[in-house]
Amino acid sequence: MTDDSDDTDDPLAGVEPGFEYESTREVGEIEPQTVADGVEVAATPEIIGAMEQTVYDGVVPNLPAGHRIVGVRVECDHRAPTPAGEEIRVRIEVEEVDAERGQITSSATVEDEDGVAATGRMRHAVVNREAFAERVRERVDGEFENANAE
Template identity: 40%
Template sequence: MQEQPEPPLAPGLTARVELTVTDTDTAQAVGSGDVPVLGTPRVLALAEAATVAATATRLPSGSTTVGTRVELEHRAATPVGRTVAARAELVKVDGRRLTFEVIVTDGNEVVATGRVERALVDRQRFVERAVRAS
């Protein structure tokens, strides 16, 4: 009996990305507040970067993923100079819909938790459709 190949995108794929917080990452800089700590939009961007990295080497040729839905709880402030890490795990594949659980930490402290949904799309068709719509 021949082994079935593992599907390219299956639950369990993970990735971790890091960011050392600079002045350009603060809430003041990105317009999401007036305090000099890591801004929520940058936390979200880091979480999404981890989801992209989790599937980057497993995508079918000509495909990409696009973000479709996000739930994010930003729980702790992170000052400039600290390094945060986002870890994403693909927890569900439903056709072209991919669901990730994400945790962002600063050492042992949980900075944010969330869920990110992405859709698997044909890169060229997606871009062509977006250009036509504009």
């Protein structure tokens, strides 16, 4: 999925296994899940989103200009409910860097006031922003043309 049309031979050269990053955020603001009258918790998609955003925030500053990461695979074990409005701490660690495939694999731990709320593992591909955007434009244009042909 990488695009090597620029001068960057290995856009993942600045990311190594063992790299760690942490973020803190309040949950339940996006779309809390109501489990009983007056009881709301952070829904699993929000927990996954927090893990994904933490990987993005930690890794992208270590990539060459014009590059970003996109999700390829996500595994999540949502172990305990976190009340809406509570703060979570998300810690990620890069486990593997596959320069040949242009991908990284990271693990994540999400903790709230009571301990571990979720764990996960994610794989991301590094892409050249402009080349990736062009692929999306081509797909959208192709779908638009196919819809008009019908």
